[in-house]
Amino acid sequence: MIDYEIFYRRSRAFSNGAKRLRNSKQSATQPLCYSHFSFYQSRDSYVVDDAQSIETFFRLRDDIEKLSLAQYFCELASELAPEMEESEDYLKLVLNCLYMLVSEKRSQTFLKPVIELRMLTLAGYMPSLGVCSACGKEPEGNVFFDIHNSCVYCAGCRPSGERITKGILNAMRHICASPAEKLFSFELAPDSLKKLSSISERYLLTQTRRNYRALDFYNKLFRE
Ligand SMILES: [Zn+2]
Numbered sequence: 001m002i003d004y005e006i007f008y009r010r011s012r013a014f015s016n017g018a019k020r021l022r023n024s025k026q027s028a029t030q031p032l033c034y035s036h037f038s039f040y041q042s043r044d045s046y047v048v049d050d051a052q053s054i055e056t057f058f059r060l061r062d063d064i065e066k067l068s069l070a071q072y073f074c075e076l077a078s079e080l081a082p083e084m085e086e087s088e089d090y091l092k093l094v095l096n097c098l099y100m101l102v103s104e105k106r107s108q109t110f111l112k113p114v115i116e117l118r119m120l121t122l123a124g125y126m127p128s129l130g131v132c133s134a135c136g137k138e139p140e141g142n143v144f145f146d147i148h149n150s151c152v153y154c155a156g157c158r159p160s161g162e163r164i165t166k167g168i169l170n171a172m173r174h175i176c177a178s179p180a181e182k183l184f185s186f187e188l189a190p191d192s193l194k195k196l197s198s199i200s201e202r203y204l205l206t207q208t209r210r211n212y213r214a215l216d217f218y219n220k221l222f223r224e
Contacts, residue, residue: 032057075214089180125207129151
């Protein structure tokens with residue numbers, strides 16, 4: 001795992017000055033670099049004064065699928081993390097997912113729904129995945145996930161929406177509620193992971209009501 005040396009605040013800063021920085025500093029302002037920045041404020045914007053790279057994730061550039069997924073992870077954080085507030089949890093999540101991606105400790109199909117659901121949870125979009133929203137009982141067998149109302153129903157109450165297995169439901173519960181250090185500690189069969197990825201993506205698009213350019217690019221290349 002990576003040591004986190006800075007407290008991350010999502011902010012918009014201009015790095016025009018980076019061109020004037022010494023060569024050793026230039027890599028710190030490249031995409032997918034985890035870096036320590038010093039800013040100064042200029043009127044209503046921030047300007048990068050100094051930058052030191054901590055982790056470059058350069059190996060992602062050797063694989064277009066991993067690279068496009070990594071850019072999607074960063075776009076998610078850019079869109080969902082609060083601006084100008086401490087957002088260390090978002091930073092840790094993105095860094096850990098990039099680390100898992102580059103080290104191949106977890107597959108792309110595993111990491112995509114993990115980051116989508118976990119980041120939605122951080123951003124206040126956590127679905128209600130406990131008991132059936134109609135009868136209040138623990139759903140057994142097939143479960144129905146309502147992506148519009150962010151809740152689940154048992155087959156006896158409302159067999160509509162996305163049908164998921166109990167295994168997928170438990171994986172979703174784990175992703176949303178487990179402690180950060182246990183986030184990647186679950187298993188799901190490849191077919192179920194694929195289904196989970198499809199559901200988490202549609203849930204993300206439905207709840208946040210926006211498109212993600214990096215996701216469109218990733219899907220065009222690897223899903224169509
Ligand atoms: Zn029910």
